[in-house]
Amino acid sequence: MRVVIALLKHETNTFSPVPTPLSRFGNGGPAWGEDAFRAYKGTATPMGAFIDLAEAEGAEIVTPVAAEAWPSGPVHDDAYTRLTDSILAEVAKGCDCVLLDLHGAMVTQSLEDGEGELLARIRALAPDVPVGVALDLHGNLSQKIVGNATAIAGFKTYPHVDMYETGELVGRIVFRALKGLSRPTMVWGNRPMLPHIMRMGTAEAPMRDLVDAARGFEEDGALAVSVFGGFPHADIHDAGISVVTVTEDDRDSAETICNGLLDVAWNRREEFVYRAEPLARSVARARDLADGPVLLLDHSDNCGSGGTQDVTAVLAEIIRQGLKDVVAFAIHDPGSVAKLIEAGVGAEVTLDIGGKLPMPAIGLKAKPLTVTGKVRVITDGEYTIRGPMYTGVRVGMGRTVVLDTGTVEIVLIERHHEPWDLGCLLSLGIDPAARKYVMLKSRIHYRAGFQPIARHIVECAGEGVTTSDYGRLRFDRVRRPIFPLT
DSSP states (O other): OEEEEEEEEOOBOTTOOOOBOGGGBTTTSOEEHHHHHHHHTTSSSHHHHHHHHHHHTTOEEEOOEEEEBOSBSOBOHHHHHHHHHHHHHHHHTOOSEEEEEEOSOOOBSSOSOHHHHHHHHHHHHOTTSOEEEEEOTTOOOOHHHHHTOSEEEEOOOSSOOOHHHHHHHHHHHHHHHHTTSOOEEEEEEEOSBOOOGGGOOTTSTTHHHHHHHHHHHHHTTOSEEEEEOOOTTSOSTTOSOEEEEEEESOHHHHHHHHHHHHHHHHHTGGGGOOOOOOHHHHHHHHHTOOSSOEEEEEGGGOGGGTOOSOOOHHHHHHHHTTOOSEEEEEEEOHHHHHHHHHHOTTOEEEEEESOOSOBGGGTBOOOOEEEEEEEEEEEOOEEEOOSSSSTTOEEEOOSEEEEEOSSEEEEEESSOOOOOSTHHHHTTTOOGGGOSEEEEOOSSGGGGTTGGGOSEEEEEOOOSTTOSOGGGSOOSSSOSSOBTOO
């Protein structure tokens, strides 16, 4: 048995000015072949689950590539071709099944549906080979994706702490189908809704209720039921909420489950709308809290959704209102990192940080923040994730510097990185549990590692291309009408 296993992930924010060349994938580039196998074997990811299942079957395992990039603008066409060609080449050699760890919201310079195109090309090469796909909860599903796969399952948690379980679920369906023990039937559908990311956390309604219902259908016999909130910062036709249901040779049941969940989502559509508090008010509210840690969420500039991670609006307001004992993670600013490293640990430096990348899609000009502080820490920015999300994966923030202004310790990084694991600070010698305030450029994923230490959580609506204010974004390609766009 020859099994092709690959990872290719990108959540594309079509409003983001951050480019996505091949070098953005992985830590300085994709992992190819045996390097891909070694990088993800033993990790709590769908690819890790696929490898475990294939090994248990005694299969010959081929891993052409493992490539994941932080969300950003459309993937460069040459990068997409290089990555997908590596997968297609192995499928073309012949295989018994294909297991793919994808995202579901990849847009390229030329394609609205990167995953759908990849799956269509795989299906053209291997018309009868079972193809299993694990997808992110924020995938924008299409007929091209569903129509060219044997079985699809999506994460049921946000933060995504069930990655391994999702891969295991879809992998088992595919191996049973390969052995002739199952005839999976898959149905999908959507509704004209663009839910806000800030209302997709699975710990509370409305997404919690939909996911709980999906789990209930699986317990009652459905092979896999997945609710996809979608990724609204992709201005493409199929963006938005959808459901995929896989049953054992029972299309009627699959359609009933799918449509029932979508009807519930549509009837509760107002609950998927996020309404932000003004920034000055939220920071003032945090200032009046007596105990910490207080998490300050700079959610409009989240690199995990395609933000530049260099907008200084929330940090500037924290400084303006005089908050003390603050650690801020993180400002992406390679130029400032280089200057601070040149100055060295212990040096006192005044410089402009952040605000290097304008955002024409939302009419936002670059606005650096002038700060003075002492260089406290310089590291290579590498650590291994120990928390419940991406457990065991080695990550790199690029060269990393901590600049201490006296009231705020500002972390500056060379490579985008969202703070979902405490290791992003512990690796710098900073214990976030001992701080009064912890500013994080995150939306929901922070909950994986940081929520357990928090006494209070304050959402701070700054600026950036991950804004929840759809009025700042120009949607030209998404299907209309679609709620809540006017």
